[in-house]
Amino acid sequence: MRLGHVLAWLAMGLAPMAAHAERDPGRAIAELFATQMDADRDGVLEDGEVIAFSEAVFSSMDIDGSGGLTFEEMRDWEHGMADLATFRHREEAFDASIGMAFALFDRDRDGLISPAEYKAGVRIAAGLADGDKNGTLTVNEYLDGFIFNVAMRTALAG
Template sequence: MIRPAALLLAALAATSALAQETVPASATVDAARAQIEALAAEMDVDGDARITLDELQAAAGQIFPSIDADASDGLTRAEFLGWEFGLAEMAAFRGRTQGYEAAMGMVFDLFDRDGSQGIDAAEFEAAMVESHAYADLDGDAALSAAEFRSNFVVNVALRNALVPQEVLGARRP
């Protein structure tokens, strides 16, 4: 079971660590990675270091209502972008709010399969199932922590959205 309190504590710890002026850019990337890995560990209910489709679907069933702030059984773009997972604050601290909102907006559009400008529970679950299949590079029907971190659709979008400007500048030829 994904424990919202555990996720919140991880987010607060990462965000407060980032609030210090002396935090190097690489630490921000590491903090985001730590949060993603903590989520993967929460999803891995049986502790076998693999996220099965059943585990992901169970997690999706808990995540959806945590995003649905008005309990309308549907997600708006504002709810999706405003989900309190802690990464929006990290993006803001690093001056990457625009990148974060663009990345999460694209994920919202991918999940909104019918183009209704909202995501219902069925769309959310279908998107999570497809994201699982996309991330499962070795085809073993389960995601390792590395597959989840590096290939799960939301994490792919966030990877560059959270990279600090000074790191992006160093990557350009």
């Protein structure tokens, strides 16, 4: 999956989601991600689809091209939810949620998430969200249980 496709699709999807975003902005954005991630449109997010999407996201967050993510890069990702958090006056909650996600991914606690740590974190998060433990995620499992989605919905609520 190419990052350009991900970003173009996200940009096109932001306008129609406005009404839903008022009710649950974190879920609305997660729905955009899930739709893009589900490359074969079968309603199931296989490991390969999740990893391909996450690799594109990782690359787009790595602003300085260092091969690792800092907390600031994760928080300030241009296609993330920082602007929405600011608009909703939820910056503190947003920073706390990003901090939690960052800490979960930064397994060696060196302040930098490597591609391997990110991939492992995504797989762990997918496994935790897999409610029926069948090794794949339905779109609803992803939306309701993927740790980053849960953290963002919590951060943006209010």
